[in-house]
């Protein structure tokens with residue numbers, strides 16, 4: 001069967017596409033533009049959808065309009081494989097145990113959803129999907145006992161897996177889309193985890209990314225306001241906002257508000273992350289922004305908005321006010 005696989009650019013998405021490619025050797029993989037969560041009309045046209053019998057969407061939330069387009073306009077068999085929350089859409093097959101009420105601990109990654117659905121034996125890409133989405137916390141998941149038996153048998157451990165994830169993720173973090181595709185190819189017939197560790201291109205990407213992250217971290221440290229929060233307005237072409245925020249909220253316990261004006265040409269990234277057990281809940285602000293039509297996502301402790309450049313300062317002020325942080 002000729003299928004089109006549309007997948008997320010992170011390790012879980014890459015590994016999921018690799019598993020499907022193994023099963024459907026004639027399939028094509030498409031990774032949407034890094035940082036975007038929808039397909040544009042130009043993109044949809046370029047995909048030449050009539051060449052395919054079905055489209056599989058992995059680990060990636062497409063907006064309703066895109067899915068309806070695939071289903072209704074093109075009449076394609078559309079299958080979603082995922083472990084994030086989705087609202088059911090008529091005529092679209094959703095393979096997602098989480099929306100049936102299963103726990104994330106049993107289905108921690110899209111690779112695990114694929115493993116279960118197709119009754120696959122455990123393999124490196126399946127495990128990489130889990131470690132990609134959960135890092136060292138993966139060892140606390142219910143599925144880890146099974147993974148541990150496999151790891152012992154082939155002689156790998158969580159450190160090696162984490163290093164592999166860093167290298168694979170470095171491709172999207174520095175916006176190297178060819179690197180992302182090369183990872184899908186490598187993982188679709190990987191024999192040994194050493195093949196990841198030895199990839200010069202990914203090693204270079206990780207170096208570039210870590211340099212940028214460390215430099216931005218240093219600069220952000222100078223932006224501590226009122227001794228209680230960091231507000232750092234910067235410009236980077238890398239996908240750095242979430243790891244940078246973690247370094248403050250998680251590692252130092254400092255809430256942080258970030259604005260990256262260099263990632264998109266026409267829009268900005270605004271991002272706030274709070275430490276665990278912080279006494280403010282971002283949910284109400286998130287719901288308000290979504291209702292007003294902003295492209296916003298998040299949870300109680302994290303909120304990200306993609307704004308047009310005209311709206312950036314308005315959003316920043318809204319967040320500062322919501323947090324009761326002075327605008328200085």
Ligand SMILES: [Mn+2]
Pocket residue numbers: 012013059083109110133
């Ligand atoms: Mn995932």
